[in-house]
Amino acid sequence: MDMQTNSFSKNTMPIRLYSSEQLYAMEQAWFAQGNDSFGLMQQAAWQMAQHIETLYENKCRDNKSSVQEITSRPYARQRRASIWVGKGNNGGDGWLIAYYLQQMGWQVQVIMVGFDKDDSNKDDSNKDKQDCVSDAVKAKKTALSANCPYRSFETSTDRKNEETDKEIRADVYIDALFGIGLDRAPKNVYKQAIFAFNEAAQYAEALIIAVDIPSGLVASTGQVFDRIAIQADVTLCLIARKFGLHTKDGLDYSGAVIDIPLIPYHLDSNELIPFATLMTAAHTLKPRRQNSYKGSYGHVLVIGGNRIEGSQGMGGAAILSASSTMATGAGKITVACHEAFHSALLTSLPDAMTVDLHDTDWVNRLIGQASVVAIGMGLGRDEKAKLIFISYVQAAIVVGKPIIIDADGLYHLASLHSENHKIIAELKKHSATHQVCLTPHSGEAAKLLNKEINEIEADRVAAIRQCATTYGGDWVLKGAGSLILEQPSGQAHIYVCGVGNAGMATAGMGDVLSGVIAGLLAQEDLKQERRSLHQAVLIHGLAGDILVNQTSRNDDNSLLVGQRGLQAQDMPAAIRHVIQHMTSSQIDIK
């Protein structure tokens, strides 16, 4: 992987992300080499206890009160940790954290969730089978042998008295309910415990630390069921980064992520192929050659912006896409849109050329001349729009052009797929030799795969893989932590976009993205460098971040609009800013 990047974030290195299954495989490979599983749990807990102490001290410093000040308060002479444990190995980590924190002078209280009387009896009666008991049981025994105070969540909620409330109020709340083993929605007592944990920790204004992954968040998908999850300030991530921490709900629940690698899995020669790669920095771009002209930087043809009889039309989609294309440095642009929008287009983008979307002779001629064809933004969904979509995509295939398909283009593609139209196979074949980029959000992906949106959302990686298998080409599955699937040599690789923000959840942002992709692909001089799909998605996200000031050193804040004020039309100026910094000096984001 090309590591040459320009720093647009604190962490500029790509980070490998793994699924639960891969994490379990890493652990098993480690144990198969003769390493002890309980020893690993002890190591994990010991390191986490150290981190917890440091994080708490840092929090006190940030609050501008010294640790001595805090510890001298009559009700808090000791640092207090409330540790909520489940029955799996994540809970085992929690018991051992309690054990080590107590040794370090903390006042600890363990809250057991889902343990019933039978279980504890079973543990004690199995003394003769000590070697066979699980690590979690060994961890519990270790903590109990050191007299760590503990209580069952079920019992304390039943009692519901003031004393119980006081007992569980702490400076640090530690979530060790579920780790990578969570595979379904927490129900009953688990659901109650997660809500109670969040409520108690927020009431106490405590530091909230998740062990390995916040409970309720699925490591392999980033999904949280019905908003039932621990809302962490910090996640102490064991062994390797979980995919789910960085996409979808993971972005809202994980807080800051601290790695605790524990085992040297990356040194293994039979290294696992990562599930995905997290990207937070765009690759550096070389400056333009002095001896060049507009033709050196490509000609983009944007096809969209239609007006269907009786409607106001969607000229803005083509205008936003075209403006963003020019902001990336493309040499020339022609927009094939409805004639009703030509003057509006030329008013906002006088550098563009225009052609009537429905003048098929002209548009076909331009397809032959263009370096890249981007089609679908505001194209319309009626039968006439569908016919021109088929005709222009076919023309682009015949003359061998890179194609970007977005928005209404994806709608037509889905319907053509359901009709077994031959263009689907033609496009797939074309994608084996030419770049074809398709950019659905979850709703569009659902149509393309003939599924419900919640099925797509439940496993976005599976969805993007299925899109690529069905239609060929490179894909972006848009949303928080957008996924990008590229298959340059036939082997699919998935990236997660680690930049961008919720201010970008606004109309027209997707049109802007299609413009950035087209602009990068058009520029031949960037061939030796990265002008890949993930590079385009990063530039788009970084531009959005600059506009909401997620920058630590952005001297020029004239672009600042904030998340709620962010509009797609603000993006071209920010894209220019990002491209300029990628080509010269560095700025930091976040």
Ligand SMILES: NC(=O)C1=CN([C@@H]2O[C@H](COP(=O)(O)OP(=O)(O)OC[C@H]3O[C@@H](n4cnc5c(N)ncnc54)[C@H](OP(=O)(O)O)[C@@H]3O)[C@@H](O)[C@H]2O)[C@@H](O)CC1
């Ligand atoms: N030695 C090691 O390997 C090391 C492991 N480490 C730690 O172990 C953690 C993984 O441990 P784990 O595999 O025991 O899974 P964990 O998440 O604790 O328990 C889940 C269990 O709960 C259940 N369950 C699932 N969903 C549920 C639901 N919604 N509601 C109710 N129950 C549910 C499910 O059981 P089921 O009921 O399906 O039989 C499942 O077995 C990992 O994140 C890390 O912290 C580190 O210490 C490093 C060394």
Ligand SMILES: Nc1ncnc2c1ncn2[C@@H]1O[C@H](COP(=O)(O)OP(=O)(O)O)[C@@H](O)[C@H]1O
């Ligand atoms: N919460 C978010 N975090 C990061 N990026 C986001 C978020 N919401 C939307 N975006 C990005 O903004 C763009 C929105 O695209 P899309 O939904 O197609 O908008 P439209 O159809 O209105 O043009 C996508 O690139 C998406 O990834």
